[in-house]
Amino acid sequence: MTWFILVSLLLIGLVLVLTEILFVPGTTLVGLLGLIVTLGGIYYAFIKFDNNLAWIIVGAALLLNFSALVYGFRSGVWNKFALKEAITSRSFDDRLAGLEIGMEGKAISDIKPIGKAEFGERIYEVKSDSGFIMVGTKVFIARLEDNKIIIKS
Known part of the structure; x- marks a missing residue:
């Protein structure tokens, strides 16, 4: 049960951080919540396990988070969410057609x-x-x- 809680906290933290980056960038609330949950998982590891194993869990959590971020940037996942076209049309472009100064x-x-x-x-x-x-x-x-x-x- 201890491992289930630890893995759940670390994965929920990772998912929240990735959600911040992919779906709601700039709000920092979801990312901050993900960081807090991840830190909670690390704190839980230090409470339930000896220090050597807890430091290994910290290293694994950091490696997992950074590798997920690097993979996300390199795989082109971000391009699926990016706007690729610019809106070039304008409203009322022909509104002044037929008018001249001095009319x-x-x-x-x-x-x-x-x-x-x-x-x-x-x-x-x-x-x-x-x-x-x-x-x-x-x-x-x-x-x-x-x-x-x-x-x-």
Whole structure:
């Protein structure tokens, strides 16, 4: 029964440390819990066995933990969990299509400093460069930057 408890503590500690590295990296809570359980197993070995055997168990536990980590890094297990593609799409990429600086439109809501304006047949969310603009006022596009339409009256 003593060996079962010792092996269980050491294996649970190892599994928790590997779980920290593989599934929840950066949280340190699971890894710290795994380290505490492993240290508990080592402490249990020193209580139940003589010092020579306890030091052999410490060496075996360290060897097992480090070999599992090295194997995990070299085997490519980590690559299964890594993101391999970058998201390159953007939202509203064609939002400013057909608009030009100096284009005339009409404010269809109060713009204080953000509101709605109509250019051509479409309605856009705009930002005023000249403060408050009343509904119905003629507006002009001053700048087009970062999917934003900056207007002036």
